[in-house]
Amino acid sequence: MDALIKSIGTVQSPLKRLEDCPLQERESQTAAKLLILPEFADGIADLQPGVKIILLTWMHLADRTELKTQPRNNIDAPFVGVFSTRSPHRPNPIGLHKVTVLSVKANVIKVSGLEVLDQTPLIDIKPVID
Amino acid sequence: MDALIKSIGTVQSPLKRLEDCPLQERESQTAAKLLILPEFADGIADLQPGVKIILLTWMHLADRTELKTQPRNNIDAPFVGVFSTRSPHRPNPIGLHKVTVLSVKANVIKVSGLEVLDQTPLIDIKPVID
Numbered sequence: 001m002d003a004l005i006k007s008i009g010t011v012q013s014p015l016k017r018l019e020d021c022p023l024q025e026r027e028s029q030t031a032a033k034l035l036i037l038p039e040f041a042d043g044i045a046d047l048q049p050g051v052k053i054i055l056l057t058w059m060h061l062a063d064r065t066e067l068k069t070q071p072r073n074n075i076d077a078p079f080v081g082v083f084s085t086r087s088p089h090r091p092n093p094i095g096l097h098k099v100t101v102l103s104v105k106a107n108v109i110k111v112s113g114l115e116v117l118d119q120t121p122l123i124d125i126k127p128v129i130d
Numbered sequence: 131m132d133a134l135i136k137s138i139g140t141v142q143s144p145l146k147r148l149e150d151c152p153l154q155e156r157e158s159q160t161a162a163k164l165l166i167l168p169e170f171a172d173g174i175a176d177l178q179p180g181v182k183i184i185l186l187t188w189m190h191l192a193d194r195t196e197l198k199t200q201p202r203n204n205i206d207a208p209f210v211g212v213f214s215t216r217s218p219h220r221p222n223p224i225g226l227h228k229v230t231v232l233s234v235k236a237n238v239i240k241v242s243g244l245e246v247l248d249q250t251p252l253i254d255i256k257p258v259i260d
Contacts, residue, residue, distance in 0.1 A: 001137040001251045003188060006221050040221060042197040046214040053213075054259075056224060058133060067172040083183075083255035084176040091136050091170060092253045094186060094224070121131045123222045125213035129184075 005058060007121040008043070009036040009107075016118050018061070031102065034109040034122055041107040044125065048101065055097045056124035057116055062093030095120075098128060135188060137251040138173070139166040139237075146248050148191070161232065164239040164252055171237040174255065178231065185227045186254035187246055192223030225250075228258060 012033040034055070036044055047053065066089040068079040082090045099111040142163040164185070166174055177183065196219040198209040212220045229241040 001135070001188065001190065003135045003190070005131070005133045005135050006194075007131040008221055040197065043211045043213040043220070045198075045211040047211070054226065056222070058131065060131065060133070064136075067170065068175075081173045081175040081177070083173040084257065086257060086259075090173070090254065091138050092186070094254055096184070096226070096256060096259055098259055124220065124224055126226060127214065127216060129226055129228055 005123055007037070007058070007123065008040045008125075009034050009122040011057065011114065011116050011118065011120045011122055013114065013116060013118040013120070015115065018117065030115055031110060031112050032114040032116070034111060036107040036109065036122075038107055044104065044107070044109060047104050047109060047125070049103050051101050052098060052128045053101060053111075054126045054128055055095075055099055055111070055114065055122060056126070057095040057097065058121040058123050059088040059093035059095050059116075060121055061088075061117070063089040064091055064093060066090065094123070135253055137167070137188070137253060138170045138255075139164055139252040141187065141244065141246050141248065141250045141252055143244065143246060143248040143250070145245065148247065160245055161240060161242050162244040162246070164241060166237040166239065166252075168237055174234065174237070174239060177234050177239060177255070179233050181231050182228060182258045183231060183241075184256045184258055185225075185229055185241070185244065185252060186256070187225040187227065188251040188253050189218040189223035189225050189246075190251060191218075191247070193219040194221055194223060196220065224253070
């Protein structure tokens with residue numbers, strides 16, 4: 001299988017460096033903007049403020065060759081298979097992020113609870129799964 | 131952004147045609163196998179039976195140009211922006227599926243609750259997000 005991932009937009013975030021990102025994003029209240037490319041704007045027409053959504057990002061700085069990893073904050077921990085972790089370093093570095101829509105204006109979506117680096121490509125938006 | 135998605139394996143499923151797939155997968159008890167490519171087997175070393183995981187698939191038969199869609203079972207329904215839906219037809223046809231691991235033997239993972247077509251490429255496995 002050979003398939004090309006398209007960016008549908010970009011995250012605009014106050015987090016400029018990896019060290020700015022928290023280890024867990026559950027408690028995050030950081031607000032970020034999603035700048036949707038104009039050619040995909042029709043796809044976001046029905047997003048409403050207050051709704052929880054899942055964002056899929058492409059963690060473009062990741063090492064795609066890693067298959068075992070350690071927690072970032074514990075170099076004494078055992079190495080674990082990446083498919084049991086949320087490490088960005090994995091064969092397809094796709095991030096999943098549950099966030100809340102704050103507003104939608106034209107092709108800009110403001111969300112809360114998103115902890116990803118500024119300029120991270122956005123590749124999909126989906127309803128929350130149960 | 132131009133990035134190539136890699137298949138990490140393939141779904142082996144009793145569902146051979148789109149018409150075999152239920153409209154909602156919540157109630158599904160279908161068992162399926164994930165055949166992980168040998169070069170990625172180290173990444174699944176820590177998956178355990180009984181654990182819930184999220185699978186990311188690449189819905190290779192999708193129409194990637196659709197931005198508005200209708201429910202498959204209701205042609206009178208209004209068209210809705212694809213990013214508010216789970217339609218497979220979307221710019222990056224990535225499927226998210228919450229499933230339960232039944233067994234892991236070498237590079238074969240048996241799961242329950244997965245409703246995707248036979249031979250669908252698998253692109254990632256992640257822990258469940260809250």
